[in-house]
Amino acid sequence: MLYRESGQYKTSYIADQAIFPIREDRVGMVLIGLVALVIPFVASDFFLNAIMTPFLILALAAIGLNILTGYAGQLSLGTGAFMGVGAYSCYKLTTIFPETNIVILVLLSGLFSAGIGVIFGLPSLRIKGLYLAVTTLAAQFFLEWCFIRIPWLYNYNASGAIEVPERRGFGDIVLTGPAAGAMTQYFIVLGIVVVVTLAVKNIVRGRIGRQWMMIRDMDIAAELMGVRPLTAKLSAFAVSSYLCGVAGAMFIFFYLGAAEPSAFSITLSFQILFMVILGGLGSLVGSFFGAAFIWGLPIVLRAGLPAIGIGIGAETVFHIATMIVGALIIFFLIVEPHGLARLWSLGKEKMRVWPFPYA
Amino acid sequence: MRLTCLIAGTVMAGTLVGGALPAFAEELHVPLFSYRTGPYAGSGIPIANGMHDYLTMLNERDGGINGVKLRITECETGYDTQKGVECYEQVKGDGALVISPYSTGITLQVIPKASVDKIPVLSMAYGLSAAAEGNTFPWVFNPPDTYWDGASAIVTDIARREGGAENLKGKKIGYIFLDAGYGREAIPLLEQMSSDMGFELMQYAVPGKEMQNQSSQWLNIRRDKPDYMIMWGWGAMSPTAVKEATKIRYPMDKFYGVWWSGGNDDAAAGGEAAKGYRTLNFHGVGADYPFVADIQKYVVDAGKSQVDPAKFADNLYNRGVYNSMLIAEGIRRAQELSGKTVIDATDMRAGLENLDITEERLKEMGMEGFALPMKLSCTDHSGHHKVYVVEWDGKDWQKSGDWFSPDVDMVKPLLEKAAADYAESNAPWPERTEPCATN
Numbered sequence: 001m002l003y004r005e006s007g008q009y010k011t012s013y014i015a016d017q018a019i020f021p022i023r024e025d026r027v028g029m030v031l032i033g034l035v036a037l038v039i040p041f042v043a044s045d046f047f048l049n050a051i052m053t054p055f056l057i058l059a060l061a062a063i064g065l066n067i068l069t070g071y072a073g074q075l076s077l078g079t080g081a082f083m084g085v086g087a088y089s090c091y092k093l094t095t096i097f098p099e100t101n102i103v104i105l106v107l108l109s110g111l112f113s114a115g116i117g118v119i120f121g122l123p124s125l126r127i128k129g130l131y132l133a134v135t136t137l138a139a140q141f142f143l144e145w146c147f148i149r150i151p152w153l154y155n156y157n158a159s160g161a162i163e164v165p166e167r168r169g170f171g172d173i174v175l176t177g178p179a180a181g182a183m184t185q186y187f188i189v190l191g192i193v194v195v196v197t198l199a200v201k202n203i204v205r206g207r208i209g210r211q212w213m214m215i216r217d218m219d220i221a222a223e224l225m226g227v228r229p230l231t232a233k234l235s236a237f238a239v240s241s242y243l244c245g246v247a248g249a250m251f252i253f254f255y256l257g258a259a260e261p262s263a264f265s266i267t268l269s270f271q272i273l274f275m276v277i278l279g280g281l282g283s284l285v286g287s288f289f290g291a292a293f294i295w296g297l298p299i300v301l302r303a304g305l306p307a308i309g310i311g312i313g314a315e316t317v318f319h320i321a322t323m324i325v326g327a328l329i330i331f332f333l334i335v336e337p338h339g340l341a342r343l344w345s346l347g348k349e350k351m352r353v354w355p356f357p358y359a
Numbered sequence: 360m361r362l363t364c365l366i367a368g369t370v371m372a373g374t375l376v377g378g379a380l381p382a383f384a385e386e387l388h389v390p391l392f393s394y395r396t397g398p399y400a401g402s403g404i405p406i407a408n409g410m411h412d413y414l415t416m417l418n419e420r421d422g423g424i425n426g427v428k429l430r431i432t433e434c435e436t437g438y439d440t441q442k443g444v445e446c447y448e449q450v451k452g453d454g455a456l457v458i459s460p461y462s463t464g465i466t467l468q469v470i471p472k473a474s475v476d477k478i479p480v481l482s483m484a485y486g487l488s489a490a491a492e493g494n495t496f497p498w499v500f501n502p503p504d505t506y507w508d509g510a511s512a513i514v515t516d517i518a519r520r521e522g523g524a525e526n527l528k529g530k531k532i533g534y535i536f537l538d539a540g541y542g543r544e545a546i547p548l549l550e551q552m553s554s555d556m557g558f559e560l561m562q563y564a565v566p567g568k569e570m571q572n573q574s575s576q577w578l579n580i581r582r583d584k585p586d587y588m589i590m591w592g593w594g595a596m597s598p599t600a601v602k603e604a605t606k607i608r609y610p611m612d613k614f615y616g617v618w619w620s621g622g623n624d625d626a627a628a629g630g631e632a633a634k635g636y637r638t639l640n641f642h643g644v645g646a647d648y649p650f651v652a653d654i655q656k657y658v659v660d661a662g663k664s665q666v667d668p669a670k671f672a673d674n675l676y677n678r679g680v681y682n683s684m685l686i687a688e689g690i691r692r693a694q695e696l697s698g699k700t701v702i703d704a705t706d707m708r709a710g711l712e713n714l715d716i717t718e719e720r721l722k723e724m725g726m727e728g729f730a731l732p733m734k735l736s737c738t739d740h741s742g743h744h745k746v747y748v749v750e751w752d753g754k755d756w757q758k759s760g761d762w763f764s765p766d767v768d769m770v771k772p773l774l775e776k777a778a779a780d781y782a783e784s785n786a787p788w789p790e791r792t793e794p795c796a797t798n
Contacts, residue, residue, distance in 0.1 A: 050448040148538060148566070155784070158547050158777075159487070159540040161467055166787055178471035256444055258468045260540055262567060263441060302435075303449070315395035318435040 003351040019201055036190060040183040048182040049255075051299055056186075056193045057250045059291035062275040063200060063284055064243030069273075070282035071204055072236035073216030074124050078136035079272045081143035082241045083248025084264030085113040088153050090249035091162045095155060101169040102176055103188060106249045113245020114238040116143070121237030125230060128219075140266055147261035163258040176253045185254040192250065196243065201284055203239065212236050213282075278332055280341025289340035297325055385701055386430040387423070389414060389686060390450040392443060392460050398570070399438040399462075399594030402622055402675060406461060407433065408666040409679020412658045413650075417687055419657040424690050427700045438594065440464040447472065456707045457481050457686055463541035466499075474498045474789060479708040481689070483682045484509070484618060484641065488544055489777035491741030493712065496778065497793045500711050502685060503641050503733050503744035506617070507773065508765035510545040510589070512639055512746050513615045514552050515766050517587050528557035533585030535576060535592070535600060538564040542591040545617070548773060549589075555769075561585055570596035577603040590616040598628030601636055611635035611751075618746075623673040626751040636751045637759065642681040642730045644749060644756045646672035649725030654680070674749070674756050681730060688716055708793065712737055731762065737795040743767045 003024045010016045020026045040048055065079045090109035094102060120139040124132050147153060154162045166177030174180045175188065203209050211232040214222035223229055252259045271294060279290020298321040305317050336343050393407035394400055414431050423429050432453075434446035443465030447458060458473060458480045460466045466486035473480045480499045482490070488505035490496040504512075517532070518524040534549055536542030546562070553560040561583055563576040573596075580588065588609065592600050597620040604614055612635035616625070621638030629636065651672050658664045659671060670676065693702045693710025702710070714735045721727050733744050743765055750759040782788035 044452060046448050046452055050445045157784075158543060159463070159467055160538075160543050161464070161540055163467070163471070163785060165785060178475040256441065256468065257472060258440075260440055260464050260467075262464075262539065265568075299445070315393070315433075315435045318396055318437070 003348065003354070005352060019198075019205075040186050045182045048186045051296060053182070053186050053189050054251070054255050055291055055295050056189045057247050057255060058272065058275065058295055059288045060193050060196060060250070061244050061247035061272050062279060062287035062291050063197060064240045064247060065272050065276050066279075066282065066284070066287050067200065067204070067212070067243065068236050068240035069276060070280075070286075071209060071216060072212035072233065072240075074121075074233065074236060075129060075133040076136040076240070077133050077266070077269050077273065078120065078139040078143070079244050080264045080266060080268035081140040082113050082117055082244040083251060083268065084143055084147055084261070085116050085241075086110055086245025086248035087252040087259060087264070088147060088162065089113065089245070090253060091155075091164075092153065094165065094167060098165070098167070102167040102253060103169065103192070106192065106246060106253060109249045110242040110245035113248070114242040117237045117241025117244075118234050121234050121241075124233050124237065137266075140269055144261055144265060147264065159260075161258050161260045162252065164253050164256075176257075178257060180254075189250055189254050192246065196246065197284060200239070200243070204284070208232075208235060216282075274329060278329060278339055280339030283339070283341035285344065286339050286341025289344065293328075293340065294325065297321065297328075386428050387456055387690060387701065388430045388432065388450070388454045389457065389690075390432045390434060390446070390453070390455045390459075392436050392446050392458070392462070392465065393433045394436050394438045394461070396435060397437040397439070397594075398567070401598070401624055402594050402619070403438065403461070405622065405666075405670060405673060405675035406679040406682075408664060408670075409676040409681075410459070410683045411679075412654050412664045412666065412676075413680040413683035414687065415663055416650075416654045416657045419661065419663070420653055424687060425694050425700050429690075436460075436462065436465060438462050438464075440468055444468055451476055451478065454703070456690065456702065456704055457711070459483070459682065459686070460486070463487075463544060464539060467540050470496070470499055471785065477708075478704045479711055481682075481686060481711065483685060485541070487781070488548075489774055489781050491739060491743075491774050492778035493736070493738045493740040494778075494791050495782050495788070496740065497712075497791045498708060500735065500740045502714070502735055502740070502742050503731075504746060504765065505741045505743070505770070505774070506544045506591075507548040507770045508741070508743050508767070509617045509639055509746070510548045511552065511766035511770050512763070513589050513617070514549075514556070515763065516615070516748060516760075518556075524556055530558045530587070531561060531583065531585040532558050533561045533563060533580055533583065533588045535563040535565060535573075535580070535588060535590050537570065537591060537593055537596050538566045541593060541619075545591055547777070548770065551773060552769070565592070565596055565600075570594065571599050573599050573603050577607050577609075580609065581607045586613065588614045590614070590620050592616065592620045592625070597622065597625035601626055601629040601633050604636075605629040605632035612637065615639075615748075618678070621749060621756065622675045623670070623755070626756070629751075631753045633751055634753045637748050638756075639746045640674070640749045640756075641744065641746050642677055643728060644674055644677065644758065648727075648729050650680070650729070653725065677729075684724065684726065684730070685711075685714070688720075689714055711735065712740070712795075743770065 005022055008023055020029060061079060061083055068074050068076050086109045089112035090105055093105045093109060123135045154160060164176050166179060167175050169175050173184055175184060211227045214227050215229060215232045219229060275290030275294045278293055280286025301321040302317045391410050394403035395407055411431060414429050417424060418429050434449060436443040436446055443460055443462060447469050455478055458469055458478055460469055460482060463485050466482045469480055470487060482501045484504050486501050488507040490499035490501050491505050518527055521527060549560050565573055565576055590600055611633055614636050616638035618639045621640060626633050626636050659666060689707060689711040692713055693706040694700055696709050696713060697706040712735060716733050718732050721730060731745055733742055735742050745762040745764050747762045748759050749756040
């Protein structure tokens with residue numbers, strides 16, 4: 001119907017290798033881009049602050065985990081801690097170099113996270129599957145312990161929390177801190193997420209990404225064909241942790257505003273793992289779907305149920321939201337184990353062969 | 360088929376978001392951040408019930424405050440800072456008069472935001488101690504006492520029992536605390552007191568994840584044999600600590616909890632053996648007050664409360680009531696000062712700052728003997744009021760000893776310094792521009 005591809009001919013390799021080879025996809029992307037640019041001007045601060053900004057940030061974290069788990073096949077439960085490394089290093093960087101633009105520091109802080117990720121990725125060269133999950137779990141607990149026990153990390157703050165100082169940039173606009181506007185923060189997050197996602201998209205469809213997928217599908221075969229597991233696995237850990245680190249830094253600096261170590265607990269790791277599983281393993285668009293679903297649904301339920309006249313207590317809404325999310329996770333895993341991304345691609349296939357869908 | 364489902368789902372989600380728009384009317388919006396779920400629900404439920412029921416009672420009995428109904432909304436935080444921030448964003452645009460975060464972690468997050476958004480934060484006897492300095496924190500209130508007042512009061516009481524502060528020299532005082540913003544808040548003061556008075560402070564941190572398994576901490580306590588124990592526990596931590604203390608046969612009359620560790624369920628976990636366990640308090644215990652009868656009549660019997668009848672008017676429930684009373688009196692004061700009945704958050708700030716609850720007013724509210732008169736000022740947002748000790752008799756809390764004042768001389772200069780430090784490390788911290796409203 002909407003997707004009528006007839007008449008679209010690719011006459012060069014470049015056209016054939018484009019990220020969005022079908023014209024309708026490109027039109028769709030432009031539309032999504034326009035919506036993303038228009039949203040801040042029509043939506044309320046609550047919508048921007050509490051839904052859009054964290055959604056984008058968590059989508060980036062989900063992409064990070066998807067690189068590791070979905071593309072390279074290494075199960076990880078340490079996402080929350082790697083996000084924490086990014087947040088704490090960004091905090092240290094900005095207190096040491098207060099004049100540097102915070103966006104640069106956010107992007108730099110991912111490097112620290114990547115370094116830590118590589119170290120904790122070393123065991124992956126010898127152990128696989130659930131056993132690797134256990135070692136990343138160890139990383140989670142060890143790093144969380146560091147956030148609590150090393151006071152240097154939070155500048156000896158009496159309450160053990162990191163508080164985001166006010167930082168200006170791009171011509172004296174307040175970028176972080178309580179005085180920062182919701183719109184400013186949204187646009188920064190949007191910019192970083194879009195640029196990084198495009199970069200990642202190009203990595204995963206290139207040589208490095210193919211190596212990851214070979215390792216995932218059969219590591220021995222990959223090794224025999226000349227893929228070095230050392231570089232492939234560790235680069236997956238590095239890229240994944242980098243993304244998580246950047247997401248973690250943004251989570252604190254552009255969303256929460258202050259953080260206790262408990263913000264990076266195992267709960268966060270699981271939340272992101274659910275986003276990846278539900279959104280679709282090995283799919284970038286799935287990461288966005290998963291993040292929107294896991295983050296958005298409870299908020300929509302909590303704000304929406306009382307608004308349509310179902311007057312129930314705050315904690316009941318909370319329980320119901322948890323139950324619905326849980327039930328939907330099971331439902332999706334049964335009906336569509338490949339996640340929302342697969343659902344999306346099926347839908348697209350059907351539209352492409354409209355009116356005779358066979359998929 | 361699936362496609363239609365997708366579309367239908369999207370449309371439904373859209374209507375839900377669109378429908379969630381706030382409605383404005385002649386009312387006073389009092390949002391309550393509560394947690395009836397999660398590991399801290401044990402403490403959170405009685406507090407939430409108490410807060411909710413007192414305000415509901417005002418609506419039912421008096422038709423609100425000076426004829427304007429209160430709109431009471433609860434936002435579930437689960438004691439999770441992330442959800443707390445979300446709740447804050449949600450109520451911010453909805454005419455919220457005052458924020459009651461009910462979690463030190465959430466308070467710390469909300470303090471800088473609230474100062475920019477101009478919404479007062481009432482963190483009743485919790486949150487940032489330094490926030491008592493009204494000149495630095497015009498938008499934050501922590502009456503009737505700060506955590507530092509609490510810690511100094513406990514040490515004062517210990518010194519009294521030892522026969523003077525000089526006898527504390529060489530004693531060992533253990534401090535077992537929830538390893539979060541809340542539990543750490545008292546450490547700077549206790550460290551200062553330990554170096555001033557010469558007692559040894561031993562710290563036992565209980566991580567939030569492991570608060571239901573404190574055997575290793577209590578094993579250390581058994582080895583170290585501190586002369587006194589002070590606890591900063593909340594949620595499932597307090598009953599576990601009390602139980603562990605009875606297990607190692609720690610002398611319970613030397614075990615002090617801050618006011619937040621004084622839930623009935625907290626002490627009951629130790630049963631008869633917990634006899635003698637004591638906590639600080641700043642309001643009455645029990646149900647023998649006229650206002651409790653009103654709550655019973657207008658709210659509980661009318662089926663408008665969620666409280667379990669067996670737990671009605673227990674210690675933490677009464678504390679929730681006390682907190683709501685402060686909110687209601689703040690609103691009343693704000694109405695007086697501004698001369699209008701429908702006030703906004705700025706009026707509310709002035710109202711809280713000029714809060715002056717006299718003996719007559721307490722009598723009028725049916726709270727005679729329940730609370731002491733209290734007064735706040737521009738510079739002092741806490742008041743450092745008197746507290747007293749309650750003791751667990753195996754079944755209920757009993758008043759033990761008289762009201763006494765915390766060591767204000769010691770706490771005050773430290774608070775001033777902490778407030779200055781906070782403003783410095785959060786530079787550029789906004790200067791106070793709000794005028795000191797007076798009558």
